[in-house]
Amino acid sequence: MSKTIKIFHFFPDKLNLYGDIGNVTALKKRAEWRGLNVEVVNVTASEKVDLSEADILFIGGGSDREQKIATLDIFNVQEEFRALIEDGIPALMICGGYQFLGHSYVTADGTELETLNILDFRTESKVDRLTGNIILESEQFGKIVGFENHGGRTYHNYEPLGTVVSGYGNNAEDGGEGIHYKNMIGTYLHGPLLPKNPKITDYLIDKACERKGYSVPPVYENNEIEERAAEVMIDRLLSKNK
């Protein structure tokens, strides 16, 4: 019997900045390489979907305007969404998707936007953006490479995705980047994140398989080009410090 996982991609029509679609491409390909069937469900309006069908959740980033439309829509399923994250569904939330999990988001001009209030953290946006290539160090995933571009400064006491080695991170102050809560990862890293960081991709797929009761050993196929693409940036940014 064929083993299927379903990736729920929220608002691909609105939240699709900076190549975030590459994360879905990476999840799909790497799951297929280990013999799984993959179905990508594009969620454009939350009321039409049955979230209990989801095995992996993905939300990308968008402009403030599109983010607002998306958040309003997701309120329809706020409780189901919270329950899934608490239950350990693997999820990846980029930029705006990450910010809107918190309890408050204040835009650069001081307006407070409504957020999903799933986790206890806040974000304040400023006009000057934190932009550039970034490298993190994480115990679980090793070096993580990406590109950040955000006006928001996020402050929380949860476990971060990693520690900033080069770049700004959550708020350019406390040295943390992103969040890792149960099996949910929130981050400001575009680039996109997953293709150059296959350990994170495989982790999300592993967790999806665990929850489904599939024993599908990860096929850690040749990751040479993934590693070389990451190395280009690691060499460039870290050789400066030598």
Added chain:
Amino acid sequence: MRKVIATNLAKLGRRVSRLRGGEGSTIPGKIAQRVDPDIAKSVTAGFDDIIFISGTNGKTTTSNLIGHILKVSGRDIVHNIEGSNMFEGILSSFVIQKNSKTKIAVIEIDEGSIAKTFRHFQPTKMVFTNFSRDQMDRFGELDTLVDQIIDCLKDQDISLILNSDDPFVRRLAKAGNDAIYYGIDAGIYEFQEANMTESKFCPKCGKPLDYSWIHYSHIGHYTCECGFSRKEPKYAITALSSGLSLDMSINDIPLKTRVSGDYNAYNVLASYAVLREIGLSEEEIIEGIESFQLSDGRMQYFKNDNQNAMVNLAKNPASFNMSLTIGHNIVSEENEAVSYLMALNDYGADGRDVSWIWDVDFEHLNNENIDFIICTGSRAEELALRLKYAGLPKDKVSCNQNIVAATEQALKQSVHLIAIPNYTALTPMHRSIEKYFKER
């Protein structure tokens, strides 16, 4: 007197900078301004028309075409052909090129430099081509960029020449200036364009736009329930065909061009519109268009007895998809195998964020007969990674960051080559290809 000294010193500065191996395109402006802080006002005075051309794609081609047509018609112009489209470079062009007979200036301007330049002087006319997402690394998001430009245009005596088919460009009318529109009729032509992930939402109210016809990407005939819609253009392409070069009719007047790449239809149309508006005759414009050739690596074709190649700049998903979809038909007549040379640099002028390559439809290449693909530039490996996840066979893809070496290798091994550089990769790649075909 100050102005004369400033101008002469500026010209000297250019010479010195060139001797030292620089391009010398911004130095004169900087020097002139140091000597005479009001130089920008005085050197731009006395013109009948100063035309600015801006937008994401097509501004260089459009401004070169407008400049060419005016020169062929015998007019003296200031034109920032030296490739510098930010304030200092623009100022340099005025300082160096203006003489007593010059009455028209044709200026390509970077979207991000509009505000700064407007603090010194304003154009009489402004042409906008299109807005898409290649500069977000530099400007934040597209909405913000459009709002910033509207703020600049407000209360200025500038007439706008706008692409009615692009909702973001159409939105500039909000600034309240006089505006005329250009566009392409629905149903007369199908662009060779792959699927796109550009935003198709109303720039006014945020709801999805309703399209009755899409030319490509978010460019087409649209309306929104809030009342926002495409405006009937004064200048319209009423017929279009694309072979090795484009033939078209503008308001039913036929003309033949020597440029290929169907998206150049908009650049030809925009040039025609603005030049009619400043009083050139149909005949003058058509004569100029029909003698214009691209020569800067934008959609250029090379050929000798044994092989051919095309090179086309791609700096965002829209322009990259264009090259991927039309390349095969241009270099190979039957379904012969083609090769690709793709360059991705990430220097300041390119945008340091290369994530847009994940929005390019490389998956499309799986349906093509491909000999090999060479990735080059400072982020060559990133391209190769993208191609792996697009499903292309590993043994067909290789990397070499050195652009000149990669180009020479590609030319040696290929019969039909499609070369796609991004901004700063263009010059080294283009020069190598030109040299190769000159020698053989």
